Amino acid sequence: MKFGIVIFPTKKLQDLANSYRKRYDPHYALITPHLTLKGPFEAPDEDGKEIASKLQEVAKRFPPFNMTVPKFSSFQPVNNVIYLKVEPTQELEDLHEALHALPFGGQPEFAFVPHITVGQQLSNDEHSDVYGSLRMHQINHEETVDRFHLLYQLDNGMWTVYETFRLGKE
């Protein structure tokens, strides 16, 4: 089945993201707002336990860290995805790298740009309308990341949590 590894931010940031996702993100009903650490990858159902045990090892090595969300941004011209920009930090980079050094799920297709998607599959016109207004907003949100989640996808496309991993916890 399909697995993924994400950070679910606090309720405050999720509610903010959802206020836009509701209108602009067709994945709104499939998963709550998240920062993807390791994109969807295929693995046999029965590998869940082994994957979880490897993630536990990684989580132990990283203490909780701060995450800053300064503003909205967009992947244009690559695609019409609008997102809450998450300030890249050494901690996020290192965690991302550690999760890609594991013997499953392969390597990232793109450079790691930490973000929380709020709009996607927008037409060019929609994108420029929406982003034109959002780019002016200052968000300046800060929170502590103290865990990440292993998810798997159900047949209907929705994502469900397999397990949570607390950072820095023995």
Added chain:
Amino acid sequence: MKFGIVIFPTKKLQDLANSYRKRYDPHYALITPHLTLKGPFEAPDEDGKEIASKLQEVAKRFPPFNMTVPKFSSFQPVNNVIYLKVEPTQELEDLHEALHALPFGGQPEFAFVPHITVGQQLSNDEHSDVYGSLRMHQINHEETVDRFHLLYQLDNGMWTVYETFRLGKE
């Protein structure tokens, strides 16, 4: 905010439940299929950590256990909820009791009938049509429960996972 404690069953059982929930359960898009251990309760946002640490203590005390789903059932005449019946076992009872002995969330309103809802808010006619056909099915599914999840509800009604607790794990 609103918290809840649930078991998410395996993909196989979730996919089965969703094939009915899609048509018969208005909560289909708000949460993936689950067995509720402790119904929604209010607690301040900042209590998440303390609640999680208490749940960790409970989880440690319970080894993983088997869960059997023999068939569909219904809460009629109390209400028109159709569900996958989960065989009540001492382990489930004890876990349910332990989660209600904690200093938050209060006591259950009803006796504990372990179940995974597949249909609700059905009219009497719908209920008798749907249940009339489902009651004949034999499910006879069995799986191991080795974790439960603390969730919280977002402003849009969707539930997101705060943390997972592995049973019997130090």
